Amino acid sequence: MTMLNIDRSEDEQKIAKLIEQFPVTAILGPRQSGKTTIVSGIKAEHRFDLENPRDLAVFDNPQTVLENCSGTIVIDEIQRKPELFPLLRYLVDTHKNKQKYIILGSASKDLIKQSSESLAGRIAYYELGGFRLQDIGPKNWPALWYRGKFPLSYLAQDDQASAQWREQYITSFLERDIPQLGISIPANILRRFWLMLCDYHGNIINHSELGRAFGISDTTVRRYLEILQSTFMIRLLQPWHANISKRQVKNPKLFIRDAGIFHALLGFSSLNNVYGSVKVGASWEGFVLEEIVQIIQKRREEVFFWRTHNGAELDMLWMDNGTLFGVECKFSDSPKLTPSMLSALEDLKLAQLWIVYPGDKAYSLHDKVKVVPFSQITAKDLFIG
Numbered sequence: 001m002t003m004l005n006i007d008r009s010e011d012e013q014k015i016a017k018l019i020e021q022f023p024v025t026a027i028l029g030p031r032q033s034g035k036t037t038i039v040s041g042i043k044a045e046h047r048f049d050l051e052n053p054r055d056l057a058v059f060d061n062p063q064t065v066l067e068n069c070s071g072t073i074v075i076d077e078i079q080r081k082p083e084l085f086p087l088l089r090y091l092v093d094t095h096k097n098k099q100k101y102i103i104l105g106s107a108s109k110d111l112i113k114q115s116s117e118s119l120a121g122r123i124a125y126y127e128l129g130g131f132r133l134q135d136i137g138p139k140n141w142p143a144l145w146y147r148g149k150f151p152l153s154y155l156a157q158d159d160q161a162s163a164q165w166r167e168q169y170i171t172s173f174l175e176r177d178i179p180q181l182g183i184s185i186p187a188n189i190l191r192r193f194w195l196m197l198c199d200y201h202g203n204i205i206n207h208s209e210l211g212r213a214f215g216i217s218d219t220t221v222r223r224y225l226e227i228l229q230s231t232f233m234i235r236l237l238q239p240w241h242a243n244i245s246k247r248q249v250k251n252p253k254l255f256i257r258d259a260g261i262f263h264a265l266l267g268f269s270s271l272n273n274v275y276g277s278v279k280v281g282a283s284w285e286g287f288v289l290e291e292i293v294q295i296i297q298k299r300r301e302e303v304f305f306w307r308t309h310n311g312a313e314l315d316m317l318w319m320d321n322g323t324l325f326g327v328e329c330k331f332s333d334s335p336k337l338t339p340s341m342l343s344a345l346e347d348l349k350l351a352q353l354w355i356v357y358p359g360d361k362a363y364s365l366h367d368k369v370k371v372v373p374f375s376q377i378t379a380k381d382l383f384i385g
Helices: 009-021 035-040 053-058 062-067 084-094 108-119 138-147 159-180 187-200 207-214 218-230 259-265 271-275 280-296 339-348
Strands: 024-028 046-049 071-076 099-105 123-127 234-239 253-256 304-307 313-320 323-329 352-357 363-366 369-373
Touching: 009 024, 009 035, 009 123, 024 035, 024 108, 035 071, 035 099, 046 053, 062 084, 084 099, 084 108, 099 108, 108 123, 108 218, 138 159, 138 259, 138 271, 138 280, 159 187, 159 259, 187 207, 187 218, 187 253, 187 259, 207 218, 218 234, 234 280, 253 259, 253 280, 259 280, 271 280, 280 313, 280 323, 313 339, 323 339, 339 352
Parallel strands: 024 099, 024 123, 046 071, 071 099, 234 304, 323 352, 352 369
Antiparallel strands: 234 253, 304 313, 313 323, 363 369
């Protein structure tokens, strides 16, 4: 497999539409998710990579450089120069119809905060999270699950090469990327913390409990989580609070966002290791969650989970036009309707509940509950309100 075999035309088309509509388009996502590759296919008059020492040196006086540019201007790894954002606002306001900016970044929270303060109304955001099922084809989902969504991991020659790539990615992220963001935490400490988070993958997180286990304060726990969240390494899925009499869980659930990275941290060398692990259910839930988020995120701002102290729960839910929809992730040959699902339907007034499993046949369990194979979740009639 090569990058040339992978069709990412949907991402390309959506990005092109944003570029047409907005003076600044920000493409956000983890390193090596394919941002630079996708943008390389877009015609641009000027390209700057702030990881290139030469380009970085040129930007010692960025106003002089950018004022002399016209057309489409690409700036990669812009989080290394956050002071550019106020300048971009001035330039797009001053040089209307003369300049278009495409900025790429690997740090989400800080980048969005910096840009939104300076570029409100002038900037559009697109998150690129690696390969999706529709990119690689429905029959290839087992490899996507084990290897993860990073192009170079998925496209590796074999599972061993993929595992080696992911281990090197983790090391580079900790030893190079984190310090470049101005964060001074020893790589071995953050690695141990990240490893410990694997035990919480798919579970409710308690900051105090995690702090005691790692020997650090609640404040430090929150700081480490924020670093991993803002660099797209983890997802903190927030709880949905329904107006019902039952007591509901209020803490977030934690997921390692890329299944391949999760498996690498656990030392799994093949998909058979995943099948034989006590973590297989949690791994499946995180894998399905990220795929569905990529499908629906362009239309919905937020996705949640729901759980009560009585044991009723729902893995995912979101609202569309005032209506709630839900998903359960089941690593099972033949999922069944459960009391928990019925409770979610009744308490949350769900319009539809889908159960995503690794089988190959779709079937209904209820007029509002449908079991769907993972290989079919890209169908256009699914997850649409």
